[in-house]
Amino acid sequence: xxxxxxxxxxxxxxxIIATADVAGGDFVNWGTRVGVASADAVTGEGxxxxxxxxxxxxxxxxxxxxxxxxxxxxxxxxxxxxxxxKYIGFACSAKAGAVDGTVxxxxxx
Numbered sequence: 735x736x737x738x739x740x741x742x743x744x745x746x747x748x749x750i751i752a753t754a755d756v757a758g759g760d761f762v763n764w765g766t767r768v769g770v771a772s773a774d775a776v777t778g779e780g781x782x783x784x785x786x787x788x789x790x791x792x793x794x795x796x797x798x799x800x801x802x803x804x805x806x807x808x809x810x811x812x813x814x815x816x817x818x819x820k821y822i823g824f825a826c827s828a829k830a831g832a833v834d835g836t837v838x839x840x841x842x843x
Contacts, residue, residue, distance in 0.1 A: 746786040747772065752779050761807050761822070768807045768822045769841065786842040788826055798831040805839050812837065 748764070752775040756762055760771045762783055769783035793799065794811050805812050806819035813819055826838040 746784065747782045748785055749780055750783050752777055752781045756781065763809075763820065766820065768820045784841065788838050788840050790836045791839050793829050793835055793837045795834055796831055797829065797837075799825045799827075799829040799837050801825055801828050805837070812839065 748769065750762075750764060752762070752771075755776050756771045756774065758771050758773045761768050762771050762781075764783055764785070767785065769785040770787075770789055772782035772784055775781035791805075791812050794813075797813065799805070799814070803814055803825045804816075805814065805822055805825055806816060807813075807822050808815070808817075808819045812822070823839045823841040823843050826840050827836075829835045829837050
């Protein structure tokens, strides 16, 4: 009988090949998903990409965030605007507008 599936890894971290130079902590596009680089990597080098967990992310000054808000990545910053942005997870902390700050974001949820 053929095996239906074989466990490979827990899936919180995925090994990928960097398609551009990245620094540890950078958001990295991975197909239709976004993850966080675990370390620095140059183009063509293997890298561990965090795709689950809670991460502290710098937020634009004007962005107002409530706990539970869906958070997206626009290629340079987090946003709540869907448009063509990639969904990264939900907010685990709040942030008022017109202030500098960070938001805790649960990736992969």
